[in-house]
Amino acid sequence: MxxxxxxxxxxxxxxDGGLGAASSAPxxxxxxxxxxxxxxxxxxxxxxxxxxxxxxxxxPEPEAVRDAFATLQATLDETCTPGAGDCAYFLGRVTQELTELDEAMRADGRGPGHFKKPLADMKVLFGKLGEDRSTAHLEKHFSEIVGTRDGINTWMQDHPDDYR
Incomplete structure (x- = not known):
């Protein structure tokens, strides 16, 4: 430019004959x-x-709800044992997948009101977690993290148009 x-x-x-010179030429x-x-x-x-x-x-554009839900679903067969040292990756991943699903639902064209229940559940979870994503803190909230994931999966299964 x-x-x-x-x-x-x-x-x-x-x-135009230089600066300041008058001209009728375009x-x-x-x-x-x-x-x-x-x-x-x-x-x-x-x-x-x-x-x-x-x-x-x-x-970046937030992921589509379908894509975000698919990556969350991929964690359904996974688990860990709090305190056994195998939870850092699993709980970090589930928490990240829930965060991305939350963003996708809020950005969806149907509006956040369409996803009222799962968004409310994630808000409660994120309120308990705060900013601390340490393994010890996530293990402390293991039941809430896995329960939120499972509850959202159940809600989404009842709303197949949202992910197919």
Whole structure:
């Protein structure tokens, strides 16, 4: 875009007699290339620049509810024994899958009211967990984590249109 502004500035100086000179000629534009592929590439680059977030941050789209639920379902046959040292991965994964499902349900086009029960259950769980995701803390809330996962699975099974 900077190059285009410089090109227009230079071209205007040639066509209007320099800066400050009065002219009835229309402002000059960048010359068009006879190559249609080059023109299409330039148009595509310009469109991409026009739609970029001016702050430069890119926020990922939340997963679709179906996809998030599928990854949560993949944990149904897994478990661990609190205190035995085998829970760090399992409880961390289930908690992460619930977080992603929560985000997907909130972003869904039907609105969070459509998923009132599972969202309420996850809110209760996340309230108990707080920000602490240490193994000891997750093991302390083992029953709540697994119970929330299982309850959401049951709710979703009664709402097949939400994940098929």
């Amino acid at each position: 900077l190059m285009a502004a410089a090109l227009v500035s230079c071209t205007q100086g040639e066509t 402002p000059a534009t960048a010359p068009q290339s006879p190559d249609p592929v080059e023109n299409a590439d330039a148009a595509e680059r310009a469109a991409a620049e026009a739609t970029e977030d001016p702050t430069g941050r890119v926020e």
